[in-house]
Amino acid sequence: xxxxxxxxxxxxxxxxxxxxxxxxxxxxxxxxxxxxxxxxxxxxxxxxxxxxxxxxxxxxxxxxxxxxxxxxxxxxxxxxxxxxxxxxxxxxxxxxxxxxxxxxxxxxxxxxxxxxxxxxxxxxxx
Amino acid sequence: xxxxxxxxxxxxxxxxxxxxxxxxxxxxxxxxxxxxxxxxxxxxxxxxxxxxxxxxxxxxxxxxxxxxxxxxxxxxxxxxxxxxxxxxxxxxxxxxxxxxxxxxxxxxxxxxxxxxxxxxxxxxxxxxxxxxxxxxxxxxxxxxxxxxxxxxxxxxxxxxxxxxxxxxxxxxxxxxxxxxxxxxxxxxxxxxxxxxxxxxxxxxxxxxxxxxxxxxxxxxxxxxxxxxxxxxxxxxxxxxxxxxxxxxxxxxxxxxxxxxxxxxxxxxxxxxxxxxxxxxxxxxxxxxxxxxxxxxxxxxxxxxxxxxxxxxxxxxxxxxxxxxxxxxxxxxxxxxxxxxxxxxxxxxxxxxxxxxxxxxxxxxxxxxxxxxxxxxxxxxxxxxxxxxxxxxxxxxxxxxxxxxxxxxxxxxxxxxxxxxxxxxxxxxxxxxxxxxxxxxxxxxxxxxxxxxxxxxxxxxxxxxxxxxxxxxxxxxxxxxxxxxxxxxxxxxxxxxxxxxxxxxxxxxxxxxxxxxxxxxxxxxxxxxxxxxxxxxxxxxxxxxxxxxxxxxxxxxxxxxxxxxxxxxxxxxxxxxxxxxxxxxxxxxxxxxxxxxxxxxxxxxxxxxxxxxxxxxxxxxxxxxxxxxxxxxxxxxxxxxxxxxxxxxxxxxxxxxxxxxxxxxxxxxxxxxxxxxxxxxxxxxxxx
Numbered sequence: 001x002x003x004x005x006x007x008x009x010x011x012x013x014x015x016x017x018x019x020x021x022x023x024x025x026x027x028x029x030x031x032x033x034x035x036x037x038x039x040x041x042x043x044x045x046x047x048x049x050x051x052x053x054x055x056x057x058x059x060x061x062x063x064x065x066x067x068x069x070x071x072x073x074x075x076x077x078x079x080x081x082x083x084x085x086x087x088x089x090x091x092x093x094x095x096x097x098x099x100x101x102x103x104x105x106x107x108x109x110x111x112x113x114x115x116x117x118x119x120x121x122x123x124x125x126x
Numbered sequence: 127x128x129x130x131x132x133x134x135x136x137x138x139x140x141x142x143x144x145x146x147x148x149x150x151x152x153x154x155x156x157x158x159x160x161x162x163x164x165x166x167x168x169x170x171x172x173x174x175x176x177x178x179x180x181x182x183x184x185x186x187x188x189x190x191x192x193x194x195x196x197x198x199x200x201x202x203x204x205x206x207x208x209x210x211x212x213x214x215x216x217x218x219x220x221x222x223x224x225x226x227x228x229x230x231x232x233x234x235x236x237x238x239x240x241x242x243x244x245x246x247x248x249x250x251x252x253x254x255x256x257x258x259x260x261x262x263x264x265x266x267x268x269x270x271x272x273x274x275x276x277x278x279x280x281x282x283x284x285x286x287x288x289x290x291x292x293x294x295x296x297x298x299x300x301x302x303x304x305x306x307x308x309x310x311x312x313x314x315x316x317x318x319x320x321x322x323x324x325x326x327x328x329x330x331x332x333x334x335x336x337x338x339x340x341x342x343x344x345x346x347x348x349x350x351x352x353x354x355x356x357x358x359x360x361x362x363x364x365x366x367x368x369x370x371x372x373x374x375x376x377x378x379x380x381x382x383x384x385x386x387x388x389x390x391x392x393x394x395x396x397x398x399x400x401x402x403x404x405x406x407x408x409x410x411x412x413x414x415x416x417x418x419x420x421x422x423x424x425x426x427x428x429x430x431x432x433x434x435x436x437x438x439x440x441x442x443x444x445x446x447x448x449x450x451x452x453x454x455x456x457x458x459x460x461x462x463x464x465x466x467x468x469x470x471x472x473x474x475x476x477x478x479x480x481x482x483x484x485x486x487x488x489x490x491x492x493x494x495x496x497x498x499x500x501x502x503x504x505x506x507x508x509x510x511x512x513x514x515x516x517x518x519x520x521x522x523x524x525x526x527x528x529x530x531x532x533x534x535x536x537x538x539x540x541x542x543x544x545x546x547x548x549x550x551x552x553x554x555x556x557x558x559x560x561x562x563x564x565x566x567x568x569x570x571x572x573x574x575x576x577x578x579x580x581x582x583x584x585x586x587x588x589x590x591x592x593x594x595x596x597x598x599x600x601x602x603x604x605x606x607x608x609x610x611x612x613x614x615x616x617x618x619x620x621x622x623x624x625x626x627x628x629x630x631x632x633x634x635x636x637x638x639x640x641x642x643x644x645x646x647x648x649x650x651x652x653x654x655x656x657x658x659x660x661x662x663x664x665x666x667x668x669x670x671x672x673x674x675x676x677x678x679x680x681x682x683x684x685x686x687x688x689x690x691x692x693x694x695x696x697x698x699x700x701x702x703x704x705x706x707x708x709x710x711x712x713x714x715x716x717x718x719x720x721x722x723x724x725x726x727x728x729x730x731x732x733x734x735x736x737x738x739x740x741x742x743x744x745x746x747x748x749x750x751x752x753x754x755x756x757x758x759x760x761x762x763x764x765x766x767x768x769x770x771x772x773x774x775x776x777x778x779x780x781x782x783x784x785x786x787x788x789x790x791x792x793x794x795x796x797x798x799x800x801x802x803x804x805x806x807x808x809x810x811x812x813x
Binding site: 026036042043044046047075077078080081119120121 | 429436445538
C-alpha cells in the first residue's frame with residue numbers, strides 16, 4: 001500500500017463555500033469534516049454519474065481535499081471500483097476521475113439545494 | 127241725662143291712707159263741690175288717683191303714660207297702691223269705694239285687691255286678687271248688682287279716653303297748653319272727636335274705615351295671591367324650561383355614560399387580550415424548556431446525522447460497489463476454471479509426453495510400448511492442440527494469481543457498506559427538521575410571550591389602565607350627575623304638579639277679589655257718608671267748644687278786658703283773640719287759663735256729667751286767675767273737687783270764701799308713721 005506523498009485530489013475552487021457549509025452542516029465542522037464533505041460529494045458524483053470536466057472549472061487554482069495515497073490508506077481504494085464501472089473517458093487516471101466526480105457531486109448538491117434550504121431526502125437514490 | 131254726683135269716697139289702706147278714711151260730699155241742695163286742702167306729699171294726689179283706680183282698675187304713673195303704679199311693694203318710694211304698713215300682713219287688702227248718684231239712682235262702686243290666700247302674708251302681687259263690685263242701691267234683688275262693670279263704667283260713667291278732661295291734674299296743665307297751641311293740633315281734633323258722643327258716627331267711620339281697610343287688605347292679599355301666581359306662572363314656565371333642560375341633560379348624560387361604558391369595556395377586553403404578563407412569564411418558562419429540549423434533540427439528531435453521514439458516501443455508491451464485487455466474483459470463477467483447465471491440459475500433456483517416451487502409465491503403472499510413429503504423430507498433434515488450449519486459457523486468465531483477486535476484493539470491501547439505504551439518515555434528518563420547526567415555533571412563542579412582558583408592553587398596559595381609571599372616574603361622576611339630575615327632574619315635576627294644583631285656586635281667588643272689591647267699595651262709600659256726617663258734627667262741636675271755652679276764658683282770665691275770646695281754627699289750633707280780632711300771643715299764664723277753659727269746655731260738651739277732680743288747680747296760674755277758676759267752677763252747676771296745696775289756697779281763706787258754697791271741705795294731714803289722716807273742716811252743708 002502506498003504511503004502519503006501521493007497526488008493531490010482537487011475540486012473546483014468555486015465550491016469552496018459550499019464544501020465548507022456541507023462540512024459544517026452535515027459533518028459538524030470538525031477536523032476531517034472538509035474531507036468528509038468532499039467524499040460525500042464524490043459519492044454523489046459517482047452514484048449519479050456527475051462529472052465536471054476539468055475544462056469546465058474556473059480558472060482559479062483548484063482546492064485540494066486529500067491525496068491519492070492518504071485516501072487509499074485511510075479511506076478506500078476507488079481504482080478497482082472505477083475498473084468495474086463502465087466509464088468511457090478514454091482511460092483517464094483515477095485521480096482525474098475522482099477530481100471530476102467530486103466537483104460534479106458539489107455541483108449536484110448546489111443544483112438540488114441540499115444545503116441552504118433542502119434536505120438529504122432530495123437525494124433520490126431509487 | 128242727670129248729673130253724676132259723687133256723694134262719698136271711702137279709702138281703705140289706700141296708699142298713705144292707713145285703715146279706712148271717708149270723704150262725704152253729699153251736700154244740701156246745689157252744694158256738691160268740695161275742697162280738700164293739703165300740703166304737698168300729704169295725700170291729695172292719692173285721693174285724685176283713687177278715682178282712676180275705682181273707674182279703671184289701674185293708676186298711671188305721673189308723666190309716664192301707660193306705666194302703672196304697683197299694687198304692692200314694701201318700700202313707699204315705689205308708690206304702691208297698698209299701704210306699706212300692710213305689707214307682709216296676713217289678710218292685707220285695700221279698696222276704694224265711690225258712692226254716686228246718677229239718673230235718680232244711687233250707686234256704689236267698690237274696687238280693691240283682696241288676699242288670695244287666707245293665711246299667707248301678703249308680699250307679692252300674686253298674693254292679691256281683684257275685688258270689684260258695682261251695685262245700684264236703688265234697685266233690689268237681681269237688678270242691684272251690675273255685672274260687666276268695666277263696660278258699664280265706660281258707657282254710663284266715664285270712658286277712660288275722656289277721663290283726662292275730668293280727672294284733671296294741674297301739674298300737667300302745661301302739657302295741655304302746649305298741645306292746644308300747636309298750629310295744627312290733631313290731638314285736639316281727636317279730643318273733640320272723643321267728646322262727640324256719636325258712636326254711630328265716630329265709631330261708624332272707624333268701623334267702616336277698618337272694614338274698608340280690612341277688605342282692602344284682603345283684596346290686596348287676594349290680588350297679591352294672583353300677582354304671586356303670575357310670578358308662579360313665570361316660574362312655572364321657567365321650571366318647565368329647567369325640566370326640559372334637565373331631561374335633555376339626562377339624555378346627554380346617559381348617552382355619554384353609554385359611550386364611556388363602551389370605552390371601559392373595550393379597554394377591559396384589550397387588557398384581557400394584552401395584559402398577559404403573568405401568563406406570559408409562565409408560558410415562557412414552558413417554552414424555554416421546550417426550546418432547551420428541542421435544542422438538545424436537535425443536537426442529538428445532528429450528532430446522529432453526522433455519525434450517519436460518515437458512512438453515507440458508501441451507501442450512496444453501494445450499488446456500484448456491489449456490482450463490481452459481482453463482476454470480481456465472476457472473474458474469480460472464470461479464473462479458477464481457466465486454471466483448472468490449464469492444469470488438466472498440463473496433465474494431459476504430461477501423460478502424452480510419457481506415452482511418447484514409452485514410459486509406464488503414471489496412473490496404472492502398466493508398461494507400455496513405444497508408441498508407433500503414427501501414434502507419435504497423433505500424440506504430437508494432440509499435444510500441440512493442448513498447448514494451444516493452454517495458451518488460450520492462460521491468455522484469458524486476467525489475474526492469474528489469487529493474491530491479485532484478494533487485493534481487488536479488499537479494495538472493493540473498503541468501499542462496501544452493510545446498508546443499502548439512507549433511511550436512517552433520512553429519518554434522523556426528518557426528525558431534525560421537526561425539531562428545528564419546533565424550535566422555530568418555540569422561539570416565535572418566546573418572542574410573542576416576551577412581547578407581553580416587555581417594558582413597552584407594560585407601558586402600554588399601564589397607559590390603558592390609567593385611561594380606564596380616568597374613564598371610570600368620569601363614569602362615576604356621570605352616575606352622580608345623573609342622580610342629581612334625576613332628583614332635580616323629580617323636584618321640578620313635583621313643583622310643577624303644585625303649580626297645576628294652585629292654578630285651580632286662581633279662579634276662586636278672582637271671584638273672591640270681585641267680592642272683596644265690591645265690599646271695599648261699599649265700605650268706602652259708607653265711610654265717606656259717616657265721615658262727612660262726622661266732619662259736619664265735629665265742626666258744630668268745634669264751634670260749641672269754642673263758644674263754651676271763650677265764655678269760661680273770659681270768666682277766668684284776669685285780663686279779660688283785653689280779649690275777645692278764644693278761637694279754634696280749622697286745623698284745631700287754639701288761639702287767644704284780642705279785642706281787635708287778632709291773634710294774641712298772650713302770657714304763659716293766659717295760655718294756661720286758655721287750657722283750663724278748653725278742658726272745661728270739652729268736659730262740659732262731652733255729655734258726660736262726671737265731676738271734675740282737679741289736683742293742684744293753681745299750678746302755673748297767677749293767684750288772681752286761680753281765684754277766678756275757683757269762683758267760676760264753684761258758681762257753676764258742676765260738681766268740682768279741688769285739691770289745692772296751701773300755696774294755691776290757704777284752708778282758712780278757702781273755708782272763708784267757699785266754705786258755705788261747697789258741700790264740705792277737708793284737710794289732709796300727716797300723723798305718726800307718715801300716715802294720712804282726713805280732717806273734716808267745713809261740713810255744715812252735708813246732709
